[in-house]
Amino acid sequence: MTPSFHRACLGAAALVLIVTGERASTQVPQFRGRADLVSVDVAVQQRGRPVTGLAAADFEIFDNGVPQKVSDLAFETLPIDVTVALDISESVTGAVLDQLRRSVKDLAQDLTTRDRLRLLTFNVRVSRLVDFGAPASSIDTAFNGIRPFGATAALDTLAVALTQPPIPERRQLVVVFTDGDDRSSVTTPEMLLDVARRTTPTVGLVFPSVRLRTGVESAPQTQAEQARSKFYTQLADETGGFLHVVDAGESLESVFRRMLTDFRRSYVLYFAPEGVPRAGTHTLDVRVKRTGVEVHARRAYTSQ
Numbered sequence: 001m002t003p004s005f006h007r008a009c010l011g012a013a014a015l016v017l018i019v020t021g022e023r024a025s026t027q028v029p030q031f032r033g034r035a036d037l038v039s040v041d042v043a044v045q046q047r048g049r050p051v052t053g054l055a056a057a058d059f060e061i062f063d064n065g066v067p068q069k070v071s072d073l074a075f076e077t078l079p080i081d082v083t084v085a086l087d088i089s090e091s092v093t094g095a096v097l098d099q100l101r102r103s104v105k106d107l108a109q110d111l112t113t114r115d116r117l118r119l120l121t122f123n124v125r126v127s128r129l130v131d132f133g134a135p136a137s138s139i140d141t142a143f144n145g146i147r148p149f150g151a152t153a154a155l156d157t158l159a160v161a162l163t164q165p166p167i168p169e170r171r172q173l174v175v176v177f178t179d180g181d182d183r184s185s186v187t188t189p190e191m192l193l194d195v196a197r198r199t200t201p202t203v204g205l206v207f208p209s210v211r212l213r214t215g216v217e218s219a220p221q222t223q224a225e226q227a228r229s230k231f232y233t234q235l236a237d238e239t240g241g242f243l244h245v246v247d248a249g250e251s252l253e254s255v256f257r258r259m260l261t262d263f264r265r266s267y268v269l270y271f272a273p274e275g276v277p278r279a280g281t282h283t284l285d286v287r288v289k290r291t292g293v294e295v296h297a298r299r300a301y302t303s304q
């Protein structure tokens with residue numbers, strides 16, 4: 001465990017203690033599937049749409065540069081745990097908050113009976129409003145108490161969401177809505193990237209356009225905004241996820257629902273590593289034996 005990852009885990013655990021009053025575990029979930037296999041979530045798209053009907057033989061996996069054999073594949077069979085984290089800093093207006101309420105409710109309606117949803121909100125602190133297994137009616141109740149204020153601690157929130165212990169044979173999707181202007185987190189970008197490389201969830205990042213936040217046309221990005229955009233793109237790539245900036249005229253509801261649909265219609269590949277040391281952090285390279293497609297997959301996993 002690297003020092004930065006250890007600090008990030010301790011920081012995330014402290015945040016969970018503050019928010020929930022519960023004992024938080026700093027144990028790092030390992031990227032393991034059933035038995036002694038490694039599992040990898042892989043989204044394959046062509047012109048922005050999921051590619052279905054692929055078999056294990058259609059994929060190639062390289063672990064630390066060594067080719068591996070895909071021993072099994074799952075598609076739309078495993079239940080999904082969805083964590084939605086919403087930025088409720090002072091930049092979130094009432095109109096945007098109403099859209100977020102509708103987006104979360106629509107997302108909940110798209111879940112199957114085996115799926116679960118958890119709702120977090122954050123500004124300078126992280127709050128858990130709806131936990132896994134809560135009834136859908138609790139979403140409206142949770143939103144009734146939201147009062148946007150303060151600054152944003154997006155990196156701390158992501159650290160909390162990523163370091164929650166996973167449950168075997170359940171997939172994990174974390175959807176975060178934020179303007180990305182983080183001035184409050186104790187977690188650094190370097191620490192969060194280290195966490196992302198060593199934990200299991202796929203991250204979907206949703207950013208409001210300037211027009212959505214302010215009602216005016218978008219202005220050119222500043223240098224600081226360009227740096228943030230580069231970092232968040234890297235974070236999404238590390239987890240095999242996606243980053244989406246909401247365009248003018250595009251609804252948040254459709255963006256949230258599309259992220260869940262694309263994740264559900266992605267593949268879970270299993271392989272038993274051969275020709276590489278078992279312990280440590282492993283780089284991953286997942287390819288598809290088909291031209292004209294985009295492949296989104298986690299770039300690393302950790303094994304003890």
